[in-house]
Structure formats: structure tokens, C-alpha cells
Amino acid sequence: MNSGDPLAGNHTGVGPGGRSGPRLLYLPGAWALTAVLMIALYTALSASAQGEIDGQAIYGERCAFCHGDQGDGNGPVARYLNPRPRDFTAGQFKFRTTASGELPLRQDVIDIVKSGVRGTAMPRWEGVLSDAEIEAVVDYVTQSFVPFWGTYDPPVIEIPNPPRVTSSSIERGEQLYQELQCWKCHGDVGRADGDSALTLTDDSDYPIRPADLTKAWRYKGGSELVDIYTRLATGLDGSPMPSFYEVIVDGEVIVDDDRWALAAYVRSLQSGEPTEQSVVVAEFVDGGLPGSVDDAAWEAAEPTSFFLTGQVIAGPRWQTPGVDAVTVRALYNPTDLAMLIEWNDATQDAASGGLEEEQVGETYINLESFLGEGPYADGLAVQFPASIPEGVAKPYFAWGQPGQPVNVWLWRADEGAHEFTGTGLQGGLTAQAESNVEALVEYAEGHYRLLLTRPLNTDDPEDIELRPGEFIPIAFQAWEGSNGEVGTRMALSSWYSLVLAESTSTSALLYAALAAVVVVAFEVVIMRRIRP
Amino acid sequence: MKSARPYWLLALPLVVVLAACGGGGEEPPAAGGEEGPGSPGGQPTGGSTVSGVVNFTGTAPDPEPILMDAEPICQEQFPDGVFTETVVINDNGTLQNVFLSVTEGLPDQVWEVPSDAVLLDQKGCRYFPHVLGVQADQDIVIRNSDGILHNIHPMPTLNRPFNIGQPVEMDTTRQFPTPEIMIPVECDVHDWMMGYVGVVDHPFFAVTGSDGSFEISGLPAGDYVIEAWHELYGTQTLSVSIPEGGTEQIEFTYEGA
Numbered sequence: 001m002n003s004g005d006p007l008a009g010n011h012t013g014v015g016p017g018g019r020s021g022p023r024l025l026y027l028p029g030a031w032a033l034t035a036v037l038m039i040a041l042y043t044a045l046s047a048s049a050q051g052e053i054d055g056q057a058i059y060g061e062r063c064a065f066c067h068g069d070q071g072d073g074n075g076p077v078a079r080y081l082n083p084r085p086r087d088f089t090a091g092q093f094k095f096r097t098t099a100s101g102e103l104p105l106r107q108d109v110i111d112i113v114k115s116g117v118r119g120t121a122m123p124r125w126e127g128v129l130s131d132a133e134i135e136a137v138v139d140y141v142t143q144s145f146v147p148f149w150g151t152y153d154p155p156v157i158e159i160p161n162p163p164r165v166t167s168s169s170i171e172r173g174e175q176l177y178q179e180l181q182c183w184k185c186h187g188d189v190g191r192a193d194g195d196s197a198l199t200l201t202d203d204s205d206y207p208i209r210p211a212d213l214t215k216a217w218r219y220k221g222g223s224e225l226v227d228i229y230t231r232l233a234t235g236l237d238g239s240p241m242p243s244f245y246e247v248i249v250d251g252e253v254i255v256d257d258d259r260w261a262l263a264a265y266v267r268s269l270q271s272g273e274p275t276e277q278s279v280v281v282a283e284f285v286d287g288g289l290p291g292s293v294d295d296a297a298w299e300a301a302e303p304t305s306f307f308l309t310g311q312v313i314a315g316p317r318w319q320t321p322g323v324d325a326v327t328v329r330a331l332y333n334p335t336d337l338a339m340l341i342e343w344n345d346a347t348q349d350a351a352s353g354g355l356e357e358e359q360v361g362e363t364y365i366n367l368e369s370f371l372g373e374g375p376y377a378d379g380l381a382v383q384f385p386a387s388i389p390e391g392v393a394k395p396y397f398a399w400g401q402p403g404q405p406v407n408v409w410l411w412r413a414d415e416g417a418h419e420f421t422g423t424g425l426q427g428g429l430t431a432q433a434e435s436n437v438e439a440l441v442e443y444a445e446g447h448y449r450l451l452l453t454r455p456l457n458t459d460d461p462e463d464i465e466l467r468p469g470e471f472i473p474i475a476f477q478a479w480e481g482s483n484g485e486v487g488t489r490m491a492l493s494s495w496y497s498l499v500l501a502e503s504t505s506t507s508a509l510l511y512a513a514l515a516a517v518v519v520v521a522f523e524v525v526i527m528r529r530i531r532p
Numbered sequence: 533m534k535s536a537r538p539y540w541l542l543a544l545p546l547v548v549v550l551a552a553c554g555g556g557g558e559e560p561p562a563a564g565g566e567e568g569p570g571s572p573g574g575q576p577t578g579g580s581t582v583s584g585v586v587n588f589t590g591t592a593p594d595p596e597p598i599l600m601d602a603e604p605i606c607q608e609q610f611p612d613g614v615f616t617e618t619v620v621i622n623d624n625g626t627l628q629n630v631f632l633s634v635t636e637g638l639p640d641q642v643w644e645v646p647s648d649a650v651l652l653d654q655k656g657c658r659y660f661p662h663v664l665g666v667q668a669d670q671d672i673v674i675r676n677s678d679g680i681l682h683n684i685h686p687m688p689t690l691n692r693p694f695n696i697g698q699p700v701e702m703d704t705t706r707q708f709p710t711p712e713i714m715i716p717v718e719c720d721v722h723d724w725m726m727g728y729v730g731v732v733d734h735p736f737f738a739v740t741g742s743d744g745s746f747e748i749s750g751l752p753a754g755d756y757v758i759e760a761w762h763e764l765y766g767t768q769t770l771s772v773s774i775p776e777g778g779t780e781q782i783e784f785t786y787e788g789a
Contacts, residue, residue: 091692092693099694100694100695100696101692101693101694101695102692103692148692179699179700180681180697180699181680181681181699181721184681184721185720185721195602196602196720196721196722196723199723200720200723201720201723203687203693235695235696235697237693237695240683240685240695240720240721241695242683242684242685242695242696242697242720243694243695243696243697244697244699245696246696246704247697247698247699247700247702
């Protein structure tokens with residue numbers, strides 16, 4: 001959900017820059033003329049059409065599908081969404097600048113409609129609707145559905161200017177994180193694995209998980225310092241997150257500096273956000289590969305992070321994956337490749353009730369239909385084509401296709417690692433008779449570290465042969481057992497690349513030096529011959 | 533939605549306030565006055581009383597043990613174990629934690645809000661009292677006596693909610709301006725913590741304690757409807773006529789499985 005449609009290959013494929021169209025579009029003069037005309041037209045129209053923008057019509061067209069005709073959050077698709085759409089009739093709003101439990105300001109609602117809510121189905125409306133349209137639909141929603149709206153002035157929490165973040169303010173923030181016991185839900189280092197994390201429900205009694213504070217992209221109200229400060233001060237109404245505005249520490253109401261310090265510490269926990277980088281580079285090691293996930297040798301390996309998204313291609317479609325990112329490092333030596341794969345998972349699920357019959361044919365999954373099933377084991381898979389494709393056509397990114405199989409190194413918390421062959425989501429994965437992949441795994445504080453090792457070449461035609469210098473397609477899949485994930489109900493990535501960097505070993509250097517000496521000697525000989 | 537504030541009444545002496553009776557027969561949680569009828573009161577209250585008992589017949593569900601392993605500070609306060617308070621049957625066969633209030637028959641007037649606050653204490657990772665009665669707009673002091681993180685999270689429908697983090701021993705004072713029976717109160721950190729607040733716009737309410745009895749006094753003579761509320765067994769009503777200065781006995785009976 002965060003990374004968009006995997007089919008679009010949005011991380012590796014042609015981005016928005018890959019435009020095409022009539023040449024006229026590229027003439028600056030044409031653009032300028034169009035802009036002037038548009039502005040003139042807009043000004044004229046907005047002057048005459050003001051008051052004619054129909055908030056109710058916009059709501060019916062753009063909002064009701066999720067939020068419902070009556071604004072009660074029960075639109076036709078609501079049951080497929082997690083988190084569910086806001087129920088305006090409950091009068092509770094997460095993202096406000098007002099005190100706990102109070103109505104938001106009109107501007108707060110406008111702001112969230114404009115920005116959208118990351119990690120949810122609520123899109124960004126700025127640029128889709130005009131400012132006037134957004135204001136009209138906000139006025140329609142608040143005045144039609146929200147109880148108490150306009151009956152009183154909600155008390156506003158003033159947000160002062162943020163101070164500069166320093167190492168000592170972060171240190172103070174860490175101390176406050178302990179004292180205020182943020183870890184009870186958010187976990188010791190912010191990975192959403194606190195003791196209370198799994199017991200939480202929202203005000204409508206739907207299960208809800210605390211935010212994983214290490215994932216900047218999962219902060220629904222924004223991940224900047226001022227966003228975090230605001231959420232701490234106001235709380236997230238309708239959710240278990242309370243306001244910490246009136247908190248007393250050491251006999252004193254905590255002051256702004258302390259809230260900023262806590263916000264700074266929380267922000268310092270953010271890490272591992274995937275970037276445009278789409279290649280895992282495996283450096284060469286002349287000797288043994290790391291034998292553990294803690295090995296200091298991993299520091300030499302550049303980490304690369306990738307987004308995963310729900311598997312929505314084949315039924316049962318899965319919109320709400322538990323794992324949305326992995327961080328990968330790789331090293332290789334003349335015989336083997338070692339990969340260190342890390343991801344967050346608030347619960348360690350090592351037991352499994354076995355793979356269940358898939359509910360193939362159901363177009364979408366009703367989340368509630370999975371409650372009480374399982375248990376399911378956590379898992380992670382690294383996928384390669386069985387052989388490097390000759391042309392540009394890689395196997396289908398989701399477990400390959402008939403005629404273009406993939407080689408999947410699958411680790412499961414209950415069964416360990418094994419090599420599989422995949423020929424598509426319908427066919428599933430077939431265990432190979434001989435598996436050559438070894439796994440070591442560590443789980444701590446809501447975080448998996450998985451070390452997979454496999455020979456570069458196994459002489460098995462179903463296995464990828466890993467050759468230095470080639471761009472080897474690589475993809476990832478993950479299963480979060482506590483999230484009801486099993487089989488094709490999983491998180492997956494599109495194709496990225498793995499490159500085994502060409503070795504610069506000592507023998508290579510020797511040959512280079514020898515070659516240089518030979519060349520110089522040859523030149524000397526020639527010079528002597530030429531000279532009279 | 534706020535009830536009108538009768539400022540003119542401030543000139544009058546204090547109204548008679550009935551004790552909210554506390555709950556569960558534990559420590560007296562109500563900071564509100566314990567004074568009975570006849571204490572200084574300027575509002576036209578009477579000398580009539582309705583009292584009685586809430587009986588229970590049949591079988592109550594077994595109390596479920598609460599696992600507090602995650603919070604040793606709380607767990608150690610219950611060496612003999614700690615159980616849910618959904619249904620608490622007293623030794624004399626009566627039902628605890630029933631909220632009683634006058635729902636019909638009161639004279640059409642605005643009752644002054646007591647200046648004393650009532651206390652809702654979080655102690656041993658439970659609410660004391662489990663069921664609290666309060667007058668609309670009256671201060672509720674929400675206390676964290678445990679010194680560990682609680683968040684006080686009431687879920688009203690007629691009043692505005694709130695959700696305040698209390699990570700240390702501290703008090704937070706709040707009011708509910710609109711009558712509402714009942715407002716569930718939760719702590720998200722400890723999902724077993726559950727309490728209820730009953731908000732009425734007059735002083736005629738009570739909560740049954742460890743002997744199942746209740747008393748609502750200071751009523752003018754009249755015909756009243758008394759409503760009993762229990763979190764599992766719901767509401768019941770009884771009509772009662774009380775002469776001036778008299779006391780009427782009534783009995784509610786809830787039936788278990």
C-alpha cells in the first residue's frame with residue numbers, strides 16, 4: 001500500500017519522467033501561453049462560480065465510496081481497508097492541533113484532506129481537487145456529519161518554534177521515552193513490539209497496532225519534528241495514543257523543551273527508508289564469509305532497503321501486509337554468496353498450523369474472515385530467475401511463470417531454509433530435491449536478521465548461477481504470521497538487482513603490475529632500437 | 533450541548549449532596565460530601581428518602597482471573613489473585629456496582645454542581661471505584677496512584693471523549709457536561725482495566741457497594757422513577773411514591789443464568 005502497485009514496477013521501471021506526447025508540449029512558449037490562459041480562465045470562473053462548488057456532490061463522487069453516504073465510515077469498500085475510513089459521525093479526529101478529545105479546527109481537516117494519510121487508503125487530494133473544492137467538501141462533511149461541530153471553540157494547542165536538535169536533546173528525549181513509558185506500546189527501540197502492542201483496539205473495537213517509530217514512512221501524521229511534537233501534545237483521538245500535554249515529570253509539568261527533546265529522540269529512531277537505490281552490491285571477500293549476523297564484516301557491506309507491498313495479483317488478494325520493507329546486505333567470496341536480510345516484525349511466530357488450502361477465487365479478502373485462524377509462521381524469501389534471462393524479459397515478478405521459472409530461497413520460522421522453484425502464483429512453489437541454501441536467524445526487539453548463504457554455482461539447472469559483474473534480478477517476499485499471512489497471502493517486491501562487484505584480489509593486482517612491467521620493458525626495447 | 537450554568541444559584545447556599553457511595557466497598561473514593569439530608573442546602577430539596585437493595589438470583593458467570601504479569605507493581609497488590617469485576621455478587625447475595633438514579637419525577641429545576649470533586653483512582657491497575665457516579669460539570673479528579681503509565685480514555689457518546697497519558701503519579705481533572713448513563717472508561721495500556729462513569733444533572737444517585745444497599749435522600753415528596761443500571765445485566769426501573777419526610781423501601785432483582 002505504501003509503495004504502490006508492484007505491477008507498475010514503480011521502483012525500477014520508468015518513472016513519471018518517462019513522458020511522451022506531441023512535441024508541442026515541450027515548447028516553453030506553448031506552456032507559458034497555456035498557463036496564462038488557464039490562470040485567466042480560472043480567475044474568471046472562480047469569480048463567477050464561487051458558491052457554486054457543491055461540496056455534497058464532491059463528497060458523493062470522491063469520498064462516499066470509503067466514508068459512506070452517511071459519513072459513518074461504512075462505505076462499500078470500508079471493510080477491505082485497514083485502517084478503516086474515518087467515521088465522521090463519531091466526531092473524533094486523529095490529526096488535530098486541538099487538545100485531546102476536542103474537535104479539530106476547520107484548517108486541520110483541510111490540511112489532512114490536502115496531504116492525505118500515509119500508510120492508509122486516504123490519498124493526497126491537493127492537486128486533484130482545487131483549494132476551493134477541498135474547502136467545500138470539508139464544510140459539507142463537518143457540517144453534515146460531525147456532532148458538536150460549530151457549537152464551541154475547541155481549545156488549541158499552540159506549537160512553538162522548534163529548537164535546534166542536539167545530541168544532548170536527543171539524549172534527554174531517550175530518557176523521557178523511558179520515563180513516559182512509550183515503550184509499553186512502541187517497544188524498547190520503537191519497533192512497535194511493546195507488551196501492550198498486540199492488545200490495542202481503536203474506539204470502534206477494531207484491532208490496531210502502535211506505529212513502528214523506526215519507519216518514517218509509517219508516521220500517518222507526518223515524520224518531521226513538528227509533526228511528532230504535535231502528535232505527542234494532542235494524542236491521536238479514536239486510537240489508544242493519548243495526549244502527553246499535561247504530563248508531570250519530577251513534580252513539574254513537562255515543558256516544551258522536553259516535548260521537543262522527546263520528538264527529537266523519536267525522530268532519531270527513523271531508519272531504513274527505501275530510496276531510489278535499486279541495486280544490492282555484493283562486495284568480494286577474499287576468504288571466509290561472515291558466519292553470524294553480528295559479524296563485523298557486515299559493516300563493509302552497503303545496506304540497501306526495498307519496499308514490499310501486498311500481493312494483490314491473484315486471489316486471495318492481500319492489501320495489508322505486515323512487512324513493508326527489507327534491508328539487504330551481501331558479500332561473496334570465490335565460492336559462496338552471503339546475504340544479510342533485516343526486517344521489522346513486532347511478533348515472532350515460529351509455530352505453524354501448516355499451510356492451509358488457499359481461498360483462490362475470492363476477489364478481495366475480508367480482513368475479519370481471518371481472525372482466529374492460524375497459527376502461521378513468519379517467513380522470508382529471496383527470489384532469482386532460475387537463469388539470467390537472455391533478453392530484457394524477466395520471469396513474472398510474483399513467483400515466475402511457466403517456461404520462465406524462478407529460484408526461491410525460502411526461509412520459514414518453523415521449517416528453516418530451503419530452495420524452491422516457482423512457476424507462478426497459481427502453481428505455487430515446489431521444493432527442490434536438493435537444497436543448497438543455509439540459514440542463520442536472530443530475532444530481537446521486533447527485528448529479524450536472517451543470514452542466507454549459498455554456493456555461487458550449484459550445477460542445478462533450476463538454480464541461479466551467480467556470476468560477478470552481471471545484473472542479477474532479485475526480488476523479496478515476506479510473511480508475518482501474526483498478521484494471518486501464509487501462502488500467497490504475503491508481502492512482495494518487484495524485481496531489483498544484485499551485482500557481485502568484480503573482485504580486485506591481490507592476484508589480480510599482481511597480474512596488473514606484471515603487465516605494466518612487461519609493457520615498460522617492451523617500450524624500453526623499442527626505444528633503444530629506434531634510437532640511432 | 534452544555535447544560536446551562538445556573539450562575540444565579542451561586543448566591544444560594546450549597547445544595548445537599550448525596551454521597552456517590554463509592555463502589556465495590558473499597559476505600560471511599562468519593563471526595564464528594566458524605567452528608568445526608570438536612571445538611572446546609574438552599575435549593576428546595578426535601579426530606580424524603582428512597583432506599584433499598586439490589587438482589588441477585590440465579591448463577592453469575594465466574595469471575596475471570598486477570599493476568600497482570602506485565603505489571604509487577606500492580607500484581608503484587610493482589611496476592612490472592614485478581615479477577616474481572618463484570619459481575620460481583622456480595623456475600624449476602626446482593627449485586628455490587630449497580631448505578632441507581634432518579635430518571636423521572638424530579639421538579640423542573642437546575643441543581644447546583646457540587647464544588648467538591650469526586651475521585652477516580654487508578655490503583656493496582658484497576659479503577660476505584662469500578663462504577664462512579666458524578667453530577668454533570670462536577671470535577672472528576674483522575675488519579676494515577678500506581679506511578680506506571682496509564683492512559684485515561686473514556687468513550688462517551690453524548691460528551692466529548694479524551695485520552696490523557698499519565699506516566700507517573702499524577703492527577704488530571706476533567707468534567708462531563710452532559711448527562712450520560714454510562715460512559716465506559718478504559719486504559720489502552722492495560723486492556724483489562726474497565727470502569728464506568730454515570731453522569732446525571734442532579735444529586736439523586738447512588739452505587740451499590742459490598743452490601744448491595746443504596747439510599748437516595750434529600751428528595752422532595754413525589755412520584756419518581758428509579759433506574760438501576762448494571763454493566764452486564766442492563767437497566768431496570770421501579771416507580772415509587774414518597775410522602776414528605778418519609779422513606780420508601782424498594783428492591784431490584786437481577787437474574788443470572
